[in-house]
Amino acid sequence: MGSLNVEPLLSLDALADGAFAETEAVLDGDAESLILYRQGDAVRAWLNVCPHAGRRLDWAPGKFMQSREGWLVCAAHGASFELEGGQCVAGPCRGDALRPVPVEVRDGQVWLAMPAAPASLMHGPRTSG
8 A cells, every 4th residue: 555645634632532534545545534542642544445345434523433433333223343453343344354554653743654574575685606
């Protein structure tokens, strides 16, 4: 998943611990809506797309529902997602998962993280000799 973003997604201070936020980012050349979830100093992100019907999970832009168990709930059909890995634990897409987006916190800002390059690319081309 390539990224062309040169600015942070948001300031860590703008996202309360245990809260969700919605932001947009360019992924693979397309603008995508992302869900950000803060847990302490860590932030997780997923595409804002429910695997059940391909609809956004927020009930209004940037407004997300959370169950008593702490799960993220899709506003359209009630699918519930745990917040460690984005797995659907209840509802019409049980067993599916949200699509994760790698992010990192640097200098108090949340940034898209570049995925690690395969080992074969990290060492450069091999030469015989």
